Amino acid sequence: DLPLRTLAREHGLGIGTAVDMTALDADPEYRSRVAREFSAVTAENVMKWESLEPARGEYNWAPADELVDFARRNGQKVHGHTLLWHNQLPAWLTQGVADGSISPAELRTIVRNHITTVVKHFRGKIRAWDVVNEAFTDGDSPVLRDTIFRQHLGPNYIADALRWAHAADPSAKLFLNDYATDNINPKSTAYYELAKQLLKQRVPLHGMGFQGHLDLQYPLPIDAPENLRRFDRLGLQTAFTEVDVRFFLPVDTYKTAGQVGSFNTLLQACLLTPRCVMFTVWGFSDKYSWVPGWFDGQGSATPMDENFQPKPAYRGLQQVLAVA
Numbered sequence: 001d002l003p004l005r006t007l008a009r010e011h012g013l014g015i016g017t018a019v020d021m022t023a024l025d026a027d028p029e030y031r032s033r034v035a036r037e038f039s040a041v042t043a044e045n046v047m048k049w050e051s052l053e054p055a056r057g058e059y060n061w062a063p064a065d066e067l068v069d070f071a072r073r074n075g076q077k078v079h080g081h082t083l084l085w086h087n088q089l090p091a092w093l094t095q096g097v098a099d100g101s102i103s104p105a106e107l108r109t110i111v112r113n114h115i116t117t118v119v120k121h122f123r124g125k126i127r128a129w130d131v132v133n134e135a136f137t138d139g140d141s142p143v144l145r146d147t148i149f150r151q152h153l154g155p156n157y158i159a160d161a162l163r164w165a166h167a168a169d170p171s172a173k174l175f176l177n178d179y180a181t182d183n184i185n186p187k188s189t190a191y192y193e194l195a196k197q198l199l200k201q202r203v204p205l206h207g208m209g210f211q212g213h214l215d216l217q218y219p220l221p222i223d224a225p226e227n228l229r230r231f232d233r234l235g236l237q238t239a240f241t242e243v244d245v246r247f248f249l250p251v252d253t254y255k256t257a258g259q260v261g262s263f264n265t266l267l268q269a270c271l272l273t274p275r276c277v278m279f280t281v282w283g284f285s286d287k288y289s290w291v292p293g294w295f296d297g298q299g300s301a302t303p304m305d306e307n308f309q310p311k312p313a314y315r316g317l318q319q320v321l322a323v324a
């Protein structure tokens with residue numbers, strides 16, 4: 001009964017989980033599972049801007065540093081999440097922009113300083129950064145989301161952010177990250193066009209993240225292999241960065257089977273893609289998952305139950321890694 005990280009190593013694949021730092025501190029069982037099963041970790045919250053800089057100019061590094069230390073002790077890579085996102089921004093920033101006390105020019109300086117400070121702080125310790133998270137809108141004609149960054153730094157803010165991050169740690173791999181991009185659809189195509197355009201402009205972009213928050217109500221992303229392959233052909237790394245599979249409770253055998261198939265589809269897509277470097281789940285136990293708090297009536301979205309017992313989804317991942 002080999003841990004996922006041992007099985008994944010045979011493929012040169014990093015297998016990761018989002019880490020809830022409150023759980024890591026309080027729950028020894030959780031801690032030992034993170035160490036045993038995974039070769040990569042992503043901070044679920046503590047590397048986001050509101051956590052790192054709750055008051056202007058006052059950085060709170062401790063929880064993020066603790067995760068980086070934990071990872072080093074356990075031979076794990078760290079996936080940095082995330083430098084620029086329109087959610088979980090500190091109130092001083094959003095309020096200052098809203099009331100005009102932070103001008104567009106000042107916002108540009110603040111963003112540049114934030115990226116530089118954070119990336120330098122972790123220089124050499126973070127394998128890859130999600131530099132910009134969830135830049136696109138949803139629907140049939142996705143465009144760059146109308147965030148404070150897009151509004152005040154202009155549409156080239158993504159290229160700027162990538163350049164600033166690269167200057168601060170030239171060896172970190174720089175990723176974009178987005179959801180609902182797992183199969184071939186208008187959003188993943190917009191995502192692909194952006195990647196192509198950035199590479200053409202010689203912007204330091206090294207990889208594309210596909211979150212993989214699946215929902216059994218929606219069709220399985222069966223064309224995920226073809227989707228990843230088109231990014232791979234650009235010479236970019238790819239990764240599933242936040243996989244979970246939610247459904248309406250209660251659990252039954254059909255939903256369980258559907259969940260196994262969903263996890264396996266994404267893992268197989270990664271294994272079929274030469275430069276797919278990481279498969280990360282957004283929490284590995286139902287004891288700590290964002291899903292029930294966000295989707296009324298849904299849950300059971302991770303590979304282990306509340307008592308850290310492997311579910312069929314966990315066995316499925318093991319089997320795919322063992323035979324592939």
Ligand code: G3I
Nearest residue numbers: 018044045081087088133134179211213242282289290294
């Ligand atoms: O830390 C505060 C705590 O001080 C406060 O008392 C409590 C009361 O609500 O909130 C705590 O913050 C919560 C935080 O998680 C830490 O637990 C926030 O309310 C809550 O909104 C936040 O949710 C996170 C969510 O991002 C916010 O956007 C989830 O844990 C996290 O799993 C989720 O992760 C995102 C990825 O970053 C990007 N992709 C989608 C993914 C799922 O939404």
